[in-house]
Amino acid sequence: MSALAGPTLPAPWSTPERTALQVEARRFALDRLKPVADELDPQRADIPADVLGEMGRHGWFGIMIPAEDGGLGGGVFEYCLVSEELARAWLSAASIIARAQGLGTAVGDPQRRRELLARSARGAWIxxxxxxxxxxxxxxxxxxxxxxxxxxxxxxxxxxxxxxxxxxxxxxxxxxxxxxxxxxxxxxxxxxxxxxxxxxxxxxxxxxxxxxxxxxxxxxxxxxxxxxxxxxxxxMPVARGEGFAALERGLNMARVQTAARAVGVARAAVEDTTAYLQQRVQFGRPIGEFQALRFDLATMAARVDQARAYYRQVAAMMDAGEPCETEAAMVKLLATEMAAEVTAQAIQLHGGNGYTTEHQVERYWRDARLTTIFEGTSQIQQLIISDRMLGRVRS
The missing domain is CATH 2.40.110.10 (Butyryl-CoA Dehydrogenase, subunit A, domain 2)
Known part of the structure; x- marks a missing residue:
């Protein structure tokens, strides 16, 4: 499977609009964003303003902002769909869109709120x-x-x-x-x-x-x-009297989006490793012909697909208004730990070359490791899950 072909949307989540959104984000990520990331990440440089401007014109800073306010009018599912595609190229690009989506617009004056929502949607209020x-x-x-x-x-x-x-x-x-x-x-x-x-x-x-x-x-x-x-x-935008519910929803959404970002980074490692195993020759043949390495790659790919299916399920639950605090914690835990392990295995399959900066797998590993920490560490997710299963431990 080529990187540009990528994973498609299966039923029941597939719609023409979502497929078009996914393809658009994937092409931008691989054709435009990845070359920039490959150049600037070693320099520890920020995403350039012109790239952010292009992302704004695609509408990705306002995926969840209503269409009447200038956004795409999508839900958590669409937000995560784009986040995975951007993270496949550069984790930070999938993170910067979370600094919009209506953040900083929940002011008291209705006219001012509408103005800020429109700016947020076009990437002018980050x-x-x-x-x-x-x-x-x-x-x-x-x-x-x-x-x-x-x-x-x-x-x-x-x-x-x-x-x-x-x-x-x-x-x-x-x-x-x-x-x-x-x-x-x-x-x-x-x-x-x-x-x-x-x-x-x-x-x-x-x-x-x-x-x-x-x-x-x-x-x-x-x-x-x-x-x-x-x-x-x-x-964040919130209906009157729903502050606590909105806060909980925001935390859950951040966990699911982090799972999507982790899947994107892990997918990058799988795709790069697939290409490397076909190109690298040892003992007179491509190392992808050795069964041990083939099986490792197969397991990596299966784990990425498993985490992707789960984050899409939880995102769909959120968009349907179903309570999913436990599921959001579970998918964040599962996907981010998967990403850390899959990217580490990608380095191993690259051999000594994986421990250089000549290949991007070292970047994927560094970035994947963080996903187990931000938006609540893996241990915090385990605490949330176990508290829901067994009740909180009394002090």
């Missing part, structure tokens, strides 16, 4: 999420960033970690505590791309992979934000 902190990752209850009222503004101070795209973003959604109020709130910190507001300092985090989108450590020192910049449900 943000960053400042949720985690040095002492608050999976446990967001430990968030210590605080906003203090000062007239018509808040003064926000705190330390944020793992904030991808913070400098290049049009805005940053900041999770914090508002002095005198219970619980956590989100504030919309608007900014110019390439700049930081007064009081914000950003230090790049030196990662081993996941290049293409710089990740920052942020320090906020009495950053002035208007009181009107309060947004709902982590900055």
């Amino acid at each position: 943000g960053a999420a400042a949720f985690s902190e040095p002492d608050a990752g999976s446990d967001l209850g430990g968030v210590a960033t605080t906003a203090v009222r000062d007239g018509e503004d808040y003064l926000v101070s705190g330390h944020k970690r793992w904030c991808g795209n913070a400098v290049a973003a049009d805005f940053i959604v900041v999770l914090c505590r508002i002095e005198g109020e219970p619980g956590l709130r989100t504030l919309l910190l608007e900014k110019k791309p390439g700049e930081l507001p007064p009081g914000v300092t950003a230090t790049p985090i030196d990662k081993i992979g996941y290049h293409g989108m710089t990740t920052y450590d942020l320090v906020l020192d009495r950053v002035r934000v208007p009181v009107s910049a309060r947004v709902e449900a982590f900055g």
